[in-house]
Amino acid sequence: MKKSIYPLLWGMFLALFSACNSRTGEEAKEGYTVAAFYWPAYHYEPRSEFLFPEKTGEWEIIRNAVPKEEGHQQPKVPLWGYLDEADPKDMELKITTALEYGVNTFIFDWYWFEKAPFLERCINDGFLKANKGRMNFYLMWANHDATTYWDVKNPRVDSIYWDGEVDREQFDIVVDRVISQYFKDPAYLKIDGEPVFCIYELNTLIQGLGGAEPTKDALDHFRKKTVEAGFPGLHLQGILWDALPSSIEGVPGDPIKSQDDVLSYFGFKSLTNYCWAHLQNPDGDYEVWGDASTDMWNQFRERFSMTYFPNVTISWDANPRFPFKTGYINNSTPEKFKKYLSKAKRYIDDNQIEPRIVTINAWNEWSEGSYLEPDTTWKYGYLEAVRDIFEPIN
Incomplete structure (x- = not known):
């Protein structure tokens, strides 16, 4: 009788371990998935x-930023110093701090230019080596053109360094890469077992692939390859802004005349925003900007048949990238940011959004003035706001 209890206990342990382990890479059902966009340009x-x-990435322009007028708060100075995110030791600090304050997911901006990945060392050498399955992550394919907007000496958006479009051959290479290198990582975020893959500019994808039908065929191929890799399907997520077309040509049958029709045709399952700068002109008072942006959430819920996950943006000031003054947001504080986090939580709860995901811009958009990482002005204030609204889950 005594001997028989050990196999029973061992079986119970394995069942518990399996249940816990199967949640790796899944949203926390009893809590909230707090997902911060991550700009991997600081290595x-x-x-x-x-x-x-x-050779320190965009830290160079952050260090050299200057105020453009009286009262302009530049430069932004990181409390941790100018870390190398491709170093696992430095990334360890980011992961541990994020989890401590309730940010449990990073959405990495991911790039593919001229038949090769770009800025990928942050994920491969930094995050994946430091994470060890503790924190969820997924990719947003930032498939926009790389313009001289990144060049503070020549910030013209009409001059392109690298084209964001890909043809079908390159698309298939991207598919194989993200499935094998990222989807199969246990910490990769899944919804109902399906890896989440976000696409930044749907119109650019369509243009590169040669139209609506070739794009649908390419995305169907992506789903097929994902299923063949052992997953039940692919969760495509779109970024909602003016790069999301409201109509497309060449679709057989009834004409497509809305953004919802477009997304449904291609099989997208959810939407979010990258930042409020895509919704309202980023110039002036933070609360005026924030109220106008978050008041649009109910419109999104009514307009789209797929799930809309609310986005909260911390601020906006891209002046470090320009030799001249551009519009920026002022008066952002952790307490005001907390107000919009609370609004996002209410929106999710009142509308019974499942899974309960909120996206934040951003973990580290220092060059655009929107970051959770502590600086010398607010210290950990913005992270404390996240912790106060979305309690961390052990």
């Missing part, structure tokens, strides 16, 4: 050395 990238010769 040495050989392909952008001509932009950042100091």
